[in-house]
Amino acid sequence: MKHITCIDDLRALHQRRVPKAFFDYCDRGSYAEETLRANREDMQAIKFRQRILVDVSKRDTSTTILGEPATMPLMLAPVGLLGMQHGDGEIHACRAAQAAGIPFTQSTMSICSIEDIAANVEKPFWFQLYVMKDRGFIKALIERAIAAKCSALVLTVDLQVIGQRHQDIKNGMTVPPEWSLSKLIDFATKPAWVSGVLQGKRRTFGNLAGHLKVSDDITSLSTWINSQFDTSLNWNDIDWIRSIWPGKLVLKGILDVEDAELAAKTGAQAIVVSNHGGRQLDGAPSSIEVLPEIVDTVGDKMEIMFDGGIRSGQDVMRALALGAKSCMIGRAYAYGLGAGGQAGVAKAIDIIQKELLTTMGLCGVNRIDEIDDHIIAM
Numbered sequence: 549m550k551h552i553t554c555i556d557d558l559r560a561l562h563q564r565r566v567p568k569a570f571f572d573y574c575d576r577g578s579y580a581e582e583t584l585r586a587n588r589e590d591m592q593a594i595k596f597r598q599r600i601l602v603d604v605s606k607r608d609t610s611t612t613i614l615g616e617p618a619t620m621p622l623m624l625a626p627v628g629l630l631g632m633q634h635g636d637g638e639i640h641a642c643r644a645a646q647a648a649g650i651p652f653t654q655s656t657m658s659i660c661s662i663e664d665i666a667a668n669v670e671k672p673f674w675f676q677l678y679v680m681k682d683r684g685f686i687k688a689l690i691e692r693a694i695a696a697k698c699s700a701l702v703l704t705v706d707l708q709v710i711g712q713r714h715q716d717i718k719n720g721m722t723v724p725p726e727w728s729l730s731k732l733i734d735f736a737t738k739p740a741w742v743s744g745v746l747q748g749k750r751r752t753f754g755n756l757a758g759h760l761k762v763s764d765d766i767t768s769l770s771t772w773i774n775s776q777f778d779t780s781l782n783w784n785d786i787d788w789i790r791s792i793w794p795g796k797l798v799l800k801g802i803l804d805v806e807d808a809e810l811a812a813k814t815g816a817q818a819i820v821v822s823n824h825g826g827r828q829l830d831g832a833p834s835s836i837e838v839l840p841e842i843v844d845t846v847g848d849k850m851e852i853m854f855d856g857g858i859r860s861g862q863d864v865m866r867a868l869a870l871g872a873k874s875c876m877i878g879r880a881y882a883y884g885l886g887a888g889g890q891a892g893v894a895k896a897i898d899i900i901q902k903e904l905l906t907t908m909g910l911c912g913v914n915r916i917d918e919i920d921d922h923i924i925a926m
């Protein structure tokens with residue numbers, strides 16, 4: 549990994565090492581990808597004030613996230629199917645996060661189960677929940693997260709209806725998965741990926757397999773999932789979740805100031821300002837565009853987390869400057885996982901931390917809590 553100097557390098561390596569269908573699943577967005585692009589373009593439009601001759605010899609990225617110490621204001625976002633980017637991907641990503649001293653969030657749609665991860669890592673991790681129609685299964689899933697000592701529940705609220713990703717359909721990432729000669733040839737040219745995934749514990753949805761009345765193969769479980777997204781889900785259901793989950797609750801997928809105000813009344817400790825990485829409502833604003841207004845409205849009532857378009861420490865600095873307390877990365881670490889397993893995720897985190905430290909120095913700040921909009925060039 550010596551010649552890997554930035555997240556784009558990890559992305560290029562991921563693209564070379566992992567079959568196209570899985571790389572595209574990670575990389576692309578919904579419909580015309582306007583929101584996916586806006587996440588990056590609006591981020592890059594924010595410019596820093598370069599400050600000089602400030603003593604920046606005591607720079608430190610440490611902070612707290614949900615009241616727990618963290619080495620930097622960064623978390624690994626829930627990303628589905630990590631175990632298809634690299635065998636046992638969820639375990640590798642969680643280990644890298646814990647070694648770096650930051651939280652890892654497991655997706656409901658992961659390949660490893662909650663129990664697989666808990667048995668293979670040293671510290672508690674966060675669990676992300678999609679609420680399905682089968683409330684008996686969801687209750688049991690929350691109870692499994694409690695039993696595994698997960699330290700926060702991240703309830704994703706922006707996926708009642710699924711945005712279409714054209715490229716997934718073209719690549720046969722469908723239910724049932726489509727097999728073509730070109731796909732088989734693609735797999736055959738990625739032997740390291742194939743052997744890694746074959747050596748992994750599972751090749752299906754680990755949190756679902758063995759817990760439903762349908763068969764455990766990926767096609768049956770995908771069909772079940774597609775029939776289970778609950779379009780009737782609403783604010784009242786949060787009380788039901790809170791009656792089962794006693795711990796810290798984070799609502800992920802808030803993009804509108806009115807929703808942020810409603811979220812602040814639920815008793816959740818935090819929200820993630822997010823548009824699901826441009827994978828859901830295409831034409832929605834970028835997360836960074838709406839962040840300041842949401843911070844102004846509810847920033848004193850709950851912890852504001854941010855995601856969408858972060859590919860560098862500079863981007864973390866931008867989100868913090870606009871009021872986020874911490875940031876999640878999705879693709880940035882998934883590229884690392886596809887590029888090189890646990891070492892690749894560790895590299896992604898290390899790149900972002902070093903960039904953040906340097907950017908702090910060049911903007912004349914030493915501590916995370918000194919970062920605010922005074923570092924932005926207006």
Ligand SMILES: Cc1cc2nc3c(=O)[nH]c(=O)nc-3n(C[C@H](O)[C@H](O)[C@H](O)COP(=O)(O)O)c2cc1C
Pocket residue numbers: 573574575587625626627628655656657676704800822823824825826827855856857858876877878879880882
């Ligand atoms: C491949 C992929 C799968 C994802 N799966 C989930 C998921 O299972 N649950 C969830 O809440 N968010 C999911 N997300 C959204 C991420 O948690 C996060 O909001 C998004 O990736 C942030 O944008 P970024 O990729 O630009 O950092 C996924 C994102 C990607 C790229």
